[in-house]
Amino acid sequence: xxxxxxxxxxxxxxxxxxxxxxxxxxxxxxxxxxxxxxxxxxxxxxxxxxxxxxxxxxxxxxxxxxxxxxxxxxxxxxxxxxxxxxxxxxxxxxxxxxxxxxxxxxxxxxxxxxxxxxxxxxxxxxxxxxxxxxxxxxxxxxxxxxxxxxxxxxxxxxxxxxxxxxxxxxxxxxxxxxxxxxxxxxxxxxxxxxxxxxxxxxxxxxxxxxxxxxxxxxxxxxxxxxxxxxxxxxxxxxxxxxxxxxxxxxxxxxxxxxxxxxxxxxxxxxxxxxxxxxxxxxxxxxxxxxxxxxxxxxxxxxxxxxxxxxxxxxxxxxxxxxxxxxxxxxxxxxxxxxxxxxxxxxxxxxxxxxxxxxxxxxxxxxxxxxxxxxxxxxxxxxxxxxxxxxxxxxxxxxxxxxx
Numbered sequence: 001x002x003x004x005x006x007x008x009x010x011x012x013x014x015x016x017x018x019x020x021x022x023x024x025x026x027x028x029x030x031x032x033x034x035x036x037x038x039x040x041x042x043x044x045x046x047x048x049x050x051x052x053x054x055x056x057x058x059x060x061x062x063x064x065x066x067x068x069x070x071x072x073x074x075x076x077x078x079x080x081x082x083x084x085x086x087x088x089x090x091x092x093x094x095x096x097x098x099x100x101x102x103x104x105x106x107x108x109x110x111x112x113x114x115x116x117x118x119x120x121x122x123x124x125x126x127x128x129x130x131x132x133x134x135x136x137x138x139x140x141x142x143x144x145x146x147x148x149x150x151x152x153x154x155x156x157x158x159x160x161x162x163x164x165x166x167x168x169x170x171x172x173x174x175x176x177x178x179x180x181x182x183x184x185x186x187x188x189x190x191x192x193x194x195x196x197x198x199x200x201x202x203x204x205x206x207x208x209x210x211x212x213x214x215x216x217x218x219x220x221x222x223x224x225x226x227x228x229x230x231x232x233x234x235x236x237x238x239x240x241x242x243x244x245x246x247x248x249x250x251x252x253x254x255x256x257x258x259x260x261x262x263x264x265x266x267x268x269x270x271x272x273x274x275x276x277x278x279x280x281x282x283x284x285x286x287x288x289x290x291x292x293x294x295x296x297x298x299x300x301x302x303x304x305x306x307x308x309x310x311x312x313x314x315x316x317x318x319x320x321x322x323x324x325x326x327x328x329x330x331x332x333x334x335x336x337x338x339x340x341x342x343x344x345x346x347x348x349x350x351x352x353x354x355x356x357x358x359x360x361x362x363x364x365x366x367x368x369x370x371x372x373x374x375x376x377x378x379x380x381x382x383x384x385x386x387x388x389x390x391x392x393x394x395x396x397x398x399x400x401x402x403x
Contacts, residue, residue: 004043007047010036013035015055018051061079064108074096086105123318126320127139133356142356145311152192153188154189155207156187163185167179170195203271211393215383215397220242225250229295230299238301240272242299243274249276252276252278253279253295255287262280288338292342293341293345295344297350300340300349302352304355306355308396328360333368337368340368348400354395365398377402378401380399
Protein backbone atom coordinates (compact mmCIF):
# COMPACT_ATOMS: atom_id res chain seq x y z
CA UNK A 1 0.00 0.00 0.00
CA UNK A 2 1.32 3.43 -0.98
CA UNK A 3 0.52 6.18 1.52
CA UNK A 4 -0.75 9.52 0.22
CA UNK A 5 0.13 12.60 2.24
CA UNK A 6 -3.30 14.31 2.04
CA UNK A 7 -5.11 11.14 3.21
CA UNK A 8 -2.70 10.57 6.12
CA UNK A 9 -3.02 14.22 7.18
CA UNK A 10 -6.82 13.84 7.13
CA UNK A 11 -6.47 10.83 9.49
CA UNK A 12 -4.25 12.90 11.84
CA UNK A 13 -6.84 15.73 11.82
CA UNK A 14 -9.59 13.22 12.64
CA UNK A 15 -7.61 11.69 15.53
CA UNK A 16 -6.97 15.16 16.96
CA UNK A 17 -10.71 15.95 16.96
CA UNK A 18 -11.63 12.58 18.51
CA UNK A 19 -8.86 12.29 21.13
CA UNK A 20 -8.15 15.93 22.05
CA UNK A 21 -11.44 17.70 21.27
CA UNK A 22 -13.53 14.70 22.50
CA UNK A 23 -15.81 14.78 19.44
CA UNK A 24 -17.75 11.67 18.35
CA UNK A 25 -15.86 9.53 15.84
CA UNK A 26 -18.76 9.09 13.38
CA UNK A 27 -19.39 12.87 13.23
CA UNK A 28 -15.65 13.55 12.82
CA UNK A 29 -15.38 11.09 9.92
CA UNK A 30 -18.35 12.79 8.21
CA UNK A 31 -16.67 16.18 8.66
CA UNK A 32 -13.21 15.09 7.47
CA UNK A 33 -14.53 13.25 4.40
CA UNK A 34 -15.92 16.59 3.19
CA UNK A 35 -12.38 18.04 2.96
CA UNK A 36 -11.88 17.06 -0.68
CA UNK A 37 -14.66 16.25 -3.14
CA UNK A 38 -12.14 14.54 -5.45
CA UNK A 39 -11.53 11.66 -3.04
CA UNK A 40 -12.88 8.38 -4.40
CA UNK A 41 -14.36 5.44 -2.51
CA UNK A 42 -10.93 3.90 -1.79
CA UNK A 43 -9.54 7.19 -0.43
CA UNK A 44 -12.57 7.72 1.79
CA UNK A 45 -12.43 4.10 2.92
CA UNK A 46 -8.76 4.49 3.89
CA UNK A 47 -9.47 7.59 6.01
CA UNK A 48 -12.51 6.10 7.79
CA UNK A 49 -11.08 2.63 8.42
CA UNK A 50 -7.61 3.82 9.49
CA UNK A 51 -9.10 6.37 11.89
CA UNK A 52 -11.47 3.79 13.42
CA UNK A 53 -8.63 1.27 13.69
CA UNK A 54 -6.39 3.66 15.62
CA UNK A 55 -9.33 4.71 17.84
CA UNK A 56 -10.15 1.04 18.51
CA UNK A 57 -6.58 0.20 19.55
CA UNK A 58 -5.84 3.53 21.25
CA UNK A 59 -4.62 2.10 24.54
CA UNK A 60 -2.36 -0.50 22.93
CA UNK A 61 -0.89 1.99 20.43
CA UNK A 62 -0.32 4.77 22.98
CA UNK A 63 1.42 2.28 25.25
CA UNK A 64 3.70 1.15 22.38
CA UNK A 65 4.31 4.74 21.20
CA UNK A 66 4.83 5.96 24.80
CA UNK A 67 2.61 9.03 24.34
CA UNK A 68 -0.02 10.52 26.66
CA UNK A 69 -3.01 12.85 26.41
CA UNK A 70 -3.33 15.57 25.26
CA UNK A 71 -1.65 14.34 22.07
CA UNK A 72 0.52 16.77 20.12
CA UNK A 73 0.59 16.45 16.33
CA UNK A 74 3.97 14.60 16.46
CA UNK A 75 2.38 12.22 19.04
CA UNK A 76 -0.50 11.49 16.65
CA UNK A 77 1.99 10.74 13.87
CA UNK A 78 3.71 8.33 16.27
CA UNK A 79 0.40 6.49 16.74
CA UNK A 80 0.01 6.39 12.97
CA UNK A 81 3.50 4.90 12.53
CA UNK A 82 2.66 2.18 15.09
CA UNK A 83 -0.46 1.36 13.02
CA UNK A 84 1.65 1.21 9.81
CA UNK A 85 4.35 -1.03 11.31
CA UNK A 86 1.83 -3.47 12.79
CA UNK A 87 -0.05 -3.58 9.46
CA UNK A 88 3.20 -4.21 7.56
CA UNK A 89 2.90 -0.96 5.57
CA UNK A 90 6.18 0.53 4.27
CA UNK A 91 6.77 4.01 5.67
CA UNK A 92 7.48 6.76 3.13
CA UNK A 93 10.43 9.13 3.55
CA UNK A 94 8.48 11.95 5.22
CA UNK A 95 9.78 14.25 7.94
CA UNK A 96 6.82 13.33 10.25
CA UNK A 97 7.65 9.61 10.04
CA UNK A 98 11.42 9.78 10.55
CA UNK A 99 13.30 7.46 12.90
CA UNK A 100 10.53 4.93 13.47
CA UNK A 101 11.91 2.11 15.67
CA UNK A 102 10.18 -0.76 13.82
CA UNK A 103 11.81 -3.60 15.77
CA UNK A 104 11.03 -1.99 19.12
CA UNK A 105 7.37 -1.46 18.07
CA UNK A 106 6.98 -5.14 17.12
CA UNK A 107 8.74 -6.30 20.30
CA UNK A 108 6.55 -4.09 22.50
CA UNK A 109 3.43 -5.35 20.69
CA UNK A 110 4.39 -9.00 21.37
CA UNK A 111 5.02 -8.21 25.04
CA UNK A 112 1.79 -6.23 25.63
CA UNK A 113 -0.37 -8.73 23.71
CA UNK A 114 0.03 -11.16 26.62
CA UNK A 115 -2.00 -8.80 28.88
CA UNK A 116 -5.74 -8.62 28.08
CA UNK A 117 -6.34 -4.95 28.95
CA UNK A 118 -3.58 -3.93 26.52
CA UNK A 119 -4.25 -6.61 23.91
CA UNK A 120 -7.95 -5.70 23.75
CA UNK A 121 -7.22 -2.03 24.38
CA UNK A 122 -9.65 -1.23 27.21
CA UNK A 123 -9.38 0.97 30.32
CA UNK A 124 -8.46 -0.83 33.58
CA UNK A 125 -11.87 -0.20 35.17
CA UNK A 126 -13.75 -1.63 32.17
CA UNK A 127 -11.57 -4.74 32.03
CA UNK A 128 -12.19 -5.34 35.76
CA UNK A 129 -15.94 -4.69 35.41
CA UNK A 130 -16.25 -7.04 32.43
CA UNK A 131 -14.44 -9.87 34.20
CA UNK A 132 -16.47 -9.35 37.38
CA UNK A 133 -19.79 -9.33 35.46
CA UNK A 134 -19.20 -12.13 32.95
CA UNK A 135 -16.34 -14.19 34.39
CA UNK A 136 -12.84 -14.46 32.97
CA UNK A 137 -13.59 -16.82 30.05
CA UNK A 138 -16.69 -15.15 28.63
CA UNK A 139 -15.31 -11.62 29.06
CA UNK A 140 -12.03 -12.59 27.33
CA UNK A 141 -13.96 -14.01 24.34
CA UNK A 142 -16.53 -11.21 24.30
CA UNK A 143 -14.15 -8.24 24.35
CA UNK A 144 -12.09 -9.87 21.58
CA UNK A 145 -15.26 -10.23 19.46
CA UNK A 146 -16.34 -6.66 20.23
CA UNK A 147 -13.01 -5.38 18.89
CA UNK A 148 -13.64 -6.83 15.42
CA UNK A 149 -14.88 -4.40 12.78
CA UNK A 150 -18.68 -4.59 12.42
CA UNK A 151 -19.99 -5.92 9.12
CA UNK A 152 -22.65 -4.04 7.15
CA UNK A 153 -26.05 -5.72 7.61
CA UNK A 154 -29.23 -4.66 5.82
CA UNK A 155 -32.81 -5.27 6.93
CA UNK A 156 -35.25 -5.83 4.08
CA UNK A 157 -38.31 -3.59 4.25
CA UNK A 158 -40.88 -6.33 3.68
CA UNK A 159 -43.64 -3.73 3.23
CA UNK A 160 -42.09 -2.98 -0.17
CA UNK A 161 -39.99 -5.94 -1.29
CA UNK A 162 -39.04 -9.54 -0.50
CA UNK A 163 -35.50 -10.39 0.58
CA UNK A 164 -34.64 -12.44 -2.55
CA UNK A 165 -35.89 -9.62 -4.80
CA UNK A 166 -33.80 -7.06 -2.87
CA UNK A 167 -30.76 -9.30 -3.12
CA UNK A 168 -31.15 -9.57 -6.91
CA UNK A 169 -31.70 -5.81 -7.26
CA UNK A 170 -28.56 -5.00 -5.24
CA UNK A 171 -26.54 -7.52 -7.26
CA UNK A 172 -27.51 -5.60 -10.44
CA UNK A 173 -25.83 -2.58 -8.79
CA UNK A 174 -22.70 -4.65 -8.01
CA UNK A 175 -23.56 -4.96 -4.31
CA UNK A 176 -23.18 -8.62 -3.42
CA UNK A 177 -24.97 -9.86 -0.29
CA UNK A 178 -25.57 -13.11 1.54
CA UNK A 179 -28.60 -14.19 3.59
CA UNK A 180 -27.97 -15.09 7.25
CA UNK A 181 -29.56 -18.19 8.80
CA UNK A 182 -31.92 -17.35 11.65
CA UNK A 183 -32.40 -13.71 10.58
CA UNK A 184 -35.36 -13.70 8.18
CA UNK A 185 -34.98 -10.13 6.85
CA UNK A 186 -31.19 -9.74 7.02
CA UNK A 187 -28.64 -9.48 4.21
CA UNK A 188 -24.91 -9.18 4.87
CA UNK A 189 -22.67 -7.26 2.46
CA UNK A 190 -19.80 -9.36 1.09
CA UNK A 191 -17.64 -6.23 1.03
CA UNK A 192 -18.13 -2.73 2.43
CA UNK A 193 -19.96 -0.36 0.09
CA UNK A 194 -21.77 2.92 0.58
CA UNK A 195 -25.35 1.63 0.29
CA UNK A 196 -26.88 4.99 1.21
CA UNK A 197 -26.28 6.36 -2.30
CA UNK A 198 -28.30 3.56 -3.96
CA UNK A 199 -31.71 4.00 -5.53
CA UNK A 200 -32.90 1.01 -3.46
CA UNK A 201 -32.15 2.92 -0.25
CA UNK A 202 -33.74 6.15 -1.55
CA UNK A 203 -36.88 4.11 -2.33
CA UNK A 204 -37.01 2.68 1.21
CA UNK A 205 -36.38 -0.94 0.22
CA UNK A 206 -33.99 -1.53 3.14
CA UNK A 207 -32.46 -0.05 6.28
CA UNK A 208 -28.98 -0.63 7.67
CA UNK A 209 -29.50 -2.50 10.95
CA UNK A 210 -27.26 -4.96 12.78
CA UNK A 211 -28.44 -8.59 12.79
CA UNK A 212 -28.77 -8.69 16.61
CA UNK A 213 -30.87 -5.52 16.59
CA UNK A 214 -33.17 -7.23 14.05
CA UNK A 215 -34.11 -9.85 16.68
CA UNK A 216 -35.72 -7.32 19.05
CA UNK A 217 -38.94 -6.38 17.18
CA UNK A 218 -39.97 -10.03 16.47
CA UNK A 219 -39.34 -10.84 20.18
CA UNK A 220 -42.27 -8.54 21.05
CA UNK A 221 -44.69 -10.67 18.93
CA UNK A 222 -46.61 -7.60 17.69
CA UNK A 223 -49.61 -8.45 15.49
CA UNK A 224 -51.32 -6.47 12.70
CA UNK A 225 -54.17 -4.35 14.09
CA UNK A 226 -52.78 -4.01 17.63
CA UNK A 227 -51.85 -0.85 19.53
CA UNK A 228 -48.08 -1.02 19.94
CA UNK A 229 -45.89 1.51 21.73
CA UNK A 230 -42.16 1.91 21.08
CA UNK A 231 -41.42 3.92 24.21
CA UNK A 232 -37.73 4.78 23.60
CA UNK A 233 -37.98 5.04 19.82
CA UNK A 234 -35.03 7.32 19.05
CA UNK A 235 -34.64 7.65 15.29
CA UNK A 236 -36.80 4.56 14.93
CA UNK A 237 -34.84 1.62 13.51
CA UNK A 238 -36.89 -0.84 15.57
CA UNK A 239 -40.10 1.19 15.09
CA UNK A 240 -39.82 0.68 11.34
CA UNK A 241 -39.20 -3.03 11.86
CA UNK A 242 -42.30 -3.24 14.08
CA UNK A 243 -44.34 -1.45 11.39
CA UNK A 244 -43.38 -4.09 8.84
CA UNK A 245 -44.19 -6.88 11.33
CA UNK A 246 -47.61 -5.27 11.81
CA UNK A 247 -48.04 -5.06 8.00
CA UNK A 248 -48.78 -1.32 8.39
CA UNK A 249 -52.03 -2.20 10.23
CA UNK A 250 -53.03 -1.00 13.70
CA UNK A 251 -51.51 1.85 15.68
CA UNK A 252 -47.81 2.21 16.37
CA UNK A 253 -46.95 5.04 18.76
CA UNK A 254 -43.30 6.12 18.82
CA UNK A 255 -42.30 7.95 21.98
CA UNK A 256 -39.03 9.64 22.86
CA UNK A 257 -37.78 12.47 25.06
CA UNK A 258 -35.92 13.97 22.07
CA UNK A 259 -38.14 15.64 19.47
CA UNK A 260 -35.18 15.90 17.04
CA UNK A 261 -34.90 12.09 16.89
CA UNK A 262 -38.62 11.70 16.22
CA UNK A 263 -38.32 14.19 13.33
CA UNK A 264 -35.72 11.89 11.76
CA UNK A 265 -38.11 8.98 12.27
CA UNK A 266 -40.86 10.85 10.38
CA UNK A 267 -38.53 11.23 7.38
CA UNK A 268 -37.66 7.52 7.55
CA UNK A 269 -41.34 6.46 7.78
CA UNK A 270 -42.09 8.34 4.55
CA UNK A 271 -39.18 6.70 2.76
CA UNK A 272 -40.17 3.25 4.10
CA UNK A 273 -43.85 3.62 3.10
CA UNK A 274 -44.94 3.28 6.74
CA UNK A 275 -48.41 4.73 7.48
CA UNK A 276 -49.33 3.47 10.97
CA UNK A 277 -46.75 5.39 13.05
CA UNK A 278 -47.65 8.34 15.24
CA UNK A 279 -44.85 10.20 17.06
CA UNK A 280 -45.21 11.82 20.50
CA UNK A 281 -42.50 13.64 22.44
CA UNK A 282 -42.35 12.78 26.15
CA UNK A 283 -42.30 16.38 27.39
CA UNK A 284 -44.23 15.67 30.63
CA UNK A 285 -45.51 12.75 32.72
CA UNK A 286 -48.98 13.30 31.16
CA UNK A 287 -47.88 11.62 27.91
CA UNK A 288 -47.37 8.27 29.68
CA UNK A 289 -50.41 8.72 31.96
CA UNK A 290 -52.71 9.17 28.94
CA UNK A 291 -51.56 5.81 27.59
CA UNK A 292 -52.03 3.82 30.83
CA UNK A 293 -53.43 0.29 30.40
CA UNK A 294 -53.92 0.89 26.67
CA UNK A 295 -51.18 -1.00 24.80
CA UNK A 296 -51.22 -4.57 23.52
CA UNK A 297 -47.44 -4.39 23.18
CA UNK A 298 -44.75 -2.09 24.59
CA UNK A 299 -41.11 -2.04 23.54
CA UNK A 300 -38.60 -0.56 25.99
CA UNK A 301 -35.33 -0.32 24.06
CA UNK A 302 -33.71 1.28 27.08
CA UNK A 303 -30.72 3.65 27.11
CA UNK A 304 -27.65 1.74 28.29
CA UNK A 305 -23.85 1.61 28.45
CA UNK A 306 -23.74 0.51 24.79
CA UNK A 307 -21.07 -2.08 25.59
CA UNK A 308 -22.62 -4.50 23.11
CA UNK A 309 -22.11 -2.12 20.18
CA UNK A 310 -18.50 -0.94 20.65
CA UNK A 311 -17.59 -2.72 17.39
CA UNK A 312 -19.32 0.13 15.57
CA UNK A 313 -18.61 2.84 18.18
CA UNK A 314 -15.01 2.11 19.28
CA UNK A 315 -14.58 5.63 20.70
CA UNK A 316 -17.23 4.83 23.34
CA UNK A 317 -14.57 2.73 25.14
CA UNK A 318 -12.78 6.01 25.93
CA UNK A 319 -15.89 8.13 26.60
CA UNK A 320 -17.64 5.66 28.93
CA UNK A 321 -17.18 6.16 32.69
CA UNK A 322 -18.20 3.98 35.69
CA UNK A 323 -20.44 6.78 37.01
CA UNK A 324 -22.37 6.79 33.73
CA UNK A 325 -23.22 3.09 34.12
CA UNK A 326 -24.48 3.70 37.67
CA UNK A 327 -26.58 6.64 36.47
CA UNK A 328 -28.02 4.84 33.43
CA UNK A 329 -29.04 1.87 35.60
CA UNK A 330 -31.18 4.28 37.64
CA UNK A 331 -32.83 5.54 34.45
CA UNK A 332 -33.42 1.97 33.18
CA UNK A 333 -35.29 1.06 36.37
CA UNK A 334 -37.34 4.28 36.21
CA UNK A 335 -38.34 3.44 32.64
CA UNK A 336 -39.37 -0.09 33.64
CA UNK A 337 -41.34 1.19 36.63
CA UNK A 338 -43.19 3.99 34.80
CA UNK A 339 -43.55 2.87 31.19
CA UNK A 340 -44.75 -0.64 32.11
CA UNK A 341 -48.00 1.02 33.24
CA UNK A 342 -48.93 1.46 29.56
CA UNK A 343 -49.28 -2.32 29.09
CA UNK A 344 -52.88 -3.49 29.33
CA UNK A 345 -54.09 -6.77 30.87
CA UNK A 346 -52.81 -9.75 28.84
CA UNK A 347 -50.46 -7.38 27.02
CA UNK A 348 -46.73 -7.96 26.51
CA UNK A 349 -43.63 -5.88 27.00
CA UNK A 350 -40.02 -6.29 25.87
CA UNK A 351 -37.17 -4.76 27.83
CA UNK A 352 -34.05 -4.62 25.63
CA UNK A 353 -30.55 -3.12 25.81
CA UNK A 354 -27.45 -3.18 23.63
CA UNK A 355 -25.40 -4.05 26.72
CA UNK A 356 -23.84 -7.34 27.81
CA UNK A 357 -23.76 -6.52 31.55
CA UNK A 358 -26.15 -8.53 33.77
CA UNK A 359 -26.59 -5.49 36.05
CA UNK A 360 -28.24 -3.64 33.12
CA UNK A 361 -30.15 -6.71 31.97
CA UNK A 362 -31.30 -9.72 34.03
CA UNK A 363 -30.79 -7.87 37.32
CA UNK A 364 -32.94 -4.93 36.16
CA UNK A 365 -35.76 -7.28 35.14
CA UNK A 366 -35.51 -9.11 38.46
CA UNK A 367 -35.63 -5.81 40.42
CA UNK A 368 -38.70 -4.75 38.43
CA UNK A 369 -40.54 -8.07 38.94
CA UNK A 370 -39.92 -7.86 42.69
CA UNK A 371 -41.26 -4.30 42.90
CA UNK A 372 -44.82 -3.04 43.30
CA UNK A 373 -44.97 -1.94 39.63
CA UNK A 374 -43.88 -5.42 38.54
CA UNK A 375 -46.77 -7.17 40.29
CA UNK A 376 -48.94 -8.90 37.72
CA UNK A 377 -46.03 -9.24 35.28
CA UNK A 378 -44.26 -12.51 34.61
CA UNK A 379 -41.08 -13.23 32.68
CA UNK A 380 -42.00 -15.33 29.61
CA UNK A 381 -38.44 -15.66 28.23
CA UNK A 382 -35.21 -13.74 27.92
CA UNK A 383 -32.07 -13.96 25.84
CA UNK A 384 -28.47 -12.79 26.12
CA UNK A 385 -26.94 -12.26 22.69
CA UNK A 386 -23.14 -12.29 22.75
CA UNK A 387 -20.91 -11.09 19.93
CA UNK A 388 -18.52 -13.97 20.65
CA UNK A 389 -21.30 -16.51 19.98
CA UNK A 390 -23.28 -14.86 17.16
CA UNK A 391 -20.69 -12.65 15.45
CA UNK A 392 -22.94 -9.58 15.65
CA UNK A 393 -23.65 -6.93 18.31
CA UNK A 394 -24.18 -7.80 21.96
CA UNK A 395 -27.82 -7.46 23.08
CA UNK A 396 -30.27 -8.50 25.77
CA UNK A 397 -34.05 -9.02 25.46
CA UNK A 398 -36.68 -9.98 28.02
CA UNK A 399 -40.32 -10.68 27.16
CA UNK A 400 -42.73 -9.94 30.02
CA UNK A 401 -46.49 -10.57 30.10
CA UNK A 402 -49.07 -8.77 32.21
CA UNK A 403 -51.66 -11.19 33.52
